[in-house]
Amino acid sequence: MNTELHLPLERRIGKRSASVIEKHLGLDTVGELLNYFPRRYLSRGELTPISKLPLDEEATLIARVLSNSTRQMRARRGSLTDVVVTDEASGEQIPGTLKISFFNGFRARNELQPGRRVMFSGKVSRYGGSLGMTNPDFMLLDEDPELAGSVDPEKLAAMPIPVYPATAKLTSWSIHKVITTLLDTIDVDSIEDPLPAEIAFREKFLGVGDAYRLIHSPETAADWQRARDRFRYQEALVLQTALARRRAQLAAEEATARRPVPEGLLAAFDGQLPFTLTAGQAAVGKTLSHELAQDSPMNRLLQGEVGSGKTIVALRAMLQVVDAGGQAALLAPTEVLAAQHFDSIRKTLGTLSRDGLFGGAGMLGGAGLLDSEPGSGPGTVQVALLTGSMPTAARKQAMLDAASGNAGIVIGTHALLSDKTSFQDLGLIVVDEQHRFGVEQRDALRAKANRPPHLLVMTATPIPRTVAMTVFGDLETSVLDELPAGRAPISTHVVGLAENPGWA
Numbered sequence: 001m002n003t004e005l006h007l008p009l010e011r012r013i014g015k016r017s018a019s020v021i022e023k024h025l026g027l028d029t030v031g032e033l034l035n036y037f038p039r040r041y042l043s044r045g046e047l048t049p050i051s052k053l054p055l056d057e058e059a060t061l062i063a064r065v066l067s068n069s070t071r072q073m074r075a076r077r078g079s080l081t082d083v084v085v086t087d088e089a090s091g092e093q094i095p096g097t098l099k100i101s102f103f104n105g106f107r108a109r110n111e112l113q114p115g116r117r118v119m120f121s122g123k124v125s126r127y128g129g130s131l132g133m134t135n136p137d138f139m140l141l142d143e144d145p146e147l148a149g150s151v152d153p154e155k156l157a158a159m160p161i162p163v164y165p166a167t168a169k170l171t172s173w174s175i176h177k178v179i180t181t182l183l184d185t186i187d188v189d190s191i192e193d194p195l196p197a198e199i200a201f202r203e204k205f206l207g208v209g210d211a212y213r214l215i216h217s218p219e220t221a222a223d224w225q226r227a228r229d230r231f232r233y234q235e236a237l238v239l240q241t242a243l244a245r246r247r248a249q250l251a252a253e254e255a256t257a258r259r260p261v262p263e264g265l266l267a268a269f270d271g272q273l274p275f276t277l278t279a280g281q282a283a284v285g286k287t288l289s290h291e292l293a294q295d296s297p298m299n300r301l302l303q304g305e306v307g308s309g310k311t312i313v314a315l316r317a318m319l320q321v322v323d324a325g326g327q328a329a330l331l332a333p334t335e336v337l338a339a340q341h342f343d344s345i346r347k348t349l350g351t352l353s354r355d356g357l358f359g360g361a362g363m364l365g366g367a368g369l370l371d372s373e374p375g376s377g378p379g380t381v382q383v384a385l386l387t388g389s390m391p392t393a394a395r396k397q398a399m400l401d402a403a404s405g406n407a408g409i410v411i412g413t414h415a416l417l418s419d420k421t422s423f424q425d426l427g428l429i430v431v432d433e434q435h436r437f438g439v440e441q442r443d444a445l446r447a448k449a450n451r452p453p454h455l456l457v458m459t460a461t462p463i464p465r466t467v468a469m470t471v472f473g474d475l476e477t478s479v480l481d482e483l484p485a486g487r488a489p490i491s492t493h494v495v496g497l498a499e500n501p502g503w504a
Helices: 015-025 030-034 106-111 153-158 172-185 197-203 208-216 221-252 265-272 279-292 310-323 335-352 392-404 439-446 465-471
Strands: 040-043 058-072 079-086 097-103 117-127 130-134 137-140 160-163 299-304 327-331 381-386 407-412 426-431 454-459 476-480
Touching: 015 172, 030 172, 040 221, 058 097, 058 106, 079 106, 097 106, 097 117, 117 172, 137 172, 160 172, 160 221, 172 208, 208 221, 265 310, 265 335, 279 299, 279 310, 279 454, 279 476, 299 310, 310 327, 310 335, 310 407, 310 426, 310 454, 327 335, 327 439, 335 381, 335 407, 381 392, 392 407, 426 439, 439 454
Parallel strands: 097 130, 299 454, 299 476, 327 407, 327 426, 381 407, 426 454
Antiparallel strands: 040 160, 058 079, 058 117, 079 097, 117 130, 117 137
16 A cells, blocks of 8 residues: 555665655655655745744744855954845834854855845854854745746745755755655655545545645645645544554453452442542442453543542552452552552552562452451452662562562552563553553553453543544543542642753
């Protein structure tokens, strides 16, 4: 499918050009370069506001030359050409100016004459309180050699200029030149359209070939906007299709059903809770309990504000799995958060949490009788902590407890994903702060289970339903939208990471 898109670039644009693109942009196939879209478009008739140029970053701007002067340097041989350009701001604004210096800039001295409109690409720096550029690449817009004589002057003035994410060694217009060469070399109209024909017709989308041509070489602003709209829709559809396929694949897997156990750990835990669950917690808990009891894996996203009680909901699900003879793993993004979960869960469990070593497998007994004789009570569950900075002996013991089944609940960081970490019967994975992890991390932990485990991911970041469906389309979604009684309201503050880099 779409064999053309997977061809090496050197087959279409030559080895030399392909090597430059691969070295500076990391792109090595036809499809990767075709899908390297412009980040924005400049109008030939509009000058770039100099006051908005990013400092110490590569920038592309259009400006008009005010003056051009050349002098011999005193400290070393050669000449220095200083070109002052302006954005010609109108109205009450003061025109911005920028000094651009060229060392031995013979071409700049000859071509950058006052009145010329020019596109520059280079790094903006500050010299003595003023903005400036040194030895930037430039292209004369009044005399575009690529278009001279082939395009009507009025039409040329209206043509947008695509601006690509560039590097110090590869300018935006160099990238554009390579892409236009590629478009002339391949038959883009023969590329198989990933959009079904009925959808493309219904939405009045451009054909895939026209869309590639117009997003890279538009003649009007309406051209690139139509192409952009088509590729946006295409990207969303492809993503949703992949997520729907993943959801179907997960639903087809066979998991171990973790059914509730009467008079087990969960029942004992509920009986000793000093507070009543909120209606939301009870409703989500009922949903989780039902899905854990199925022989297909649960895959659910739980979102709720800080303090809404997500951890209690997750703990109750973990206890149901432990009651049914399985283990639960809680993956946290940082060691601090993992340690907090470890302490709070053991404290919340109270007498149901046990410490110490209980050697031998089978300590996760099916009826929730973990260290008790049959009929003597719900038993207890061992909670283990596993992080990368733990002392070697403690880390090895935690890994042994997870592998042997002694630990019913294992809380940790990325150390849980290590090849050396294993479980006797991993039945439930809980991922906290889901936005800090990707699908790869989830799958790495899933692979440690004998059979596909149940999955619960949590986030305190408010996610609109449409975004949740897009980013977490392989997950069902539950929301806790109320705080437990007596809980102080949440205050949200915006802080600057630039001023506080350690808070990132």
